């Protein structure tokens with residue numbers, strides 16, 4: 001993939017800094033408003049419940065962190081981690097009207113070196129984040145390191161639909177329409193071209209399950225959403 005002569009992390013950080021103001025709107029448009037529902041499903045799969053302490057890696061504008069915040073309530077805690085300050089600024093702004101805003105903190109940091117000790121969280125999520133990392137396995141190993149034994153690591157991301165006809169229509173939509181929408185609404189077709197290219201290169205949901213296993217997670221599984229356009233991939237940290 002072409003990162004305009006930069007290393008991937010620099011390119012990705014600059015890209016998200018540049019689209020932060022339009023990110024939530026573009027997400028809703030591209031997913032036809034389904035992104036909120038998909039995030040709620042990810043929250044269910046990580047097992048977020050009242051009083052839990054959850055980490056949301058690559059939290060961006062904090063939409064998944066706030067869904068987690070609703071699940072853990074006034075007794076729990078959610079930490080959103082992202083390296084793009086502009087995305088975090090949008091997250092902080094959205095938090096102003098959130099009922100449990102005191103229970104959520106957003107911090108700037110690198111998913112490749114999560115700044116927390118081993119076994120810190122009851123669950124760890126990442127939404128549309130893994131494919132942006134320079135080393136996917138290192139990112140998953142870091143999430144597995146900071147979750148407590150018995151806790152879950154959950155990724156929500158683009159996946160690969162397989163149903164004939166639907167599969168072709170989906171890639172046509174993604175290849176042609178998504179960059180065009182990015183050009184019209186966010187004035188950034190290159191950023192949305194990156195979105196397409198990174199989704200193409202990202203492992204399928206079945207491959208990601210295997211990678212979760214390689215990274216030491218057990219009871220791995222995936223759940224297709226919207227016909228496999230998006231999938232939730234789940235793994236558990238062993239207890240011993």
Ligand SMILES: C[S@@+](CC[C@H](N)C(=O)[O-])C[C@H]1O[C@@H](n2cnc3c(N)ncnc32)[C@H](O)[C@@H]1O
Pocket residue numbers: 009012013016027057058059060061062063064081082083084087109110111112126127128129132133134
């Ligand atoms: C597509 S956005 C996802 C935002 C959010 N999780 C959501 O549900 O909409 C990807 C985010 O990953 C962040 N990111 C990419 N690489 C990162 C890294 N190495 N460390 C921390 N954040 C990273 C980007 O800054 C961006 O905010």
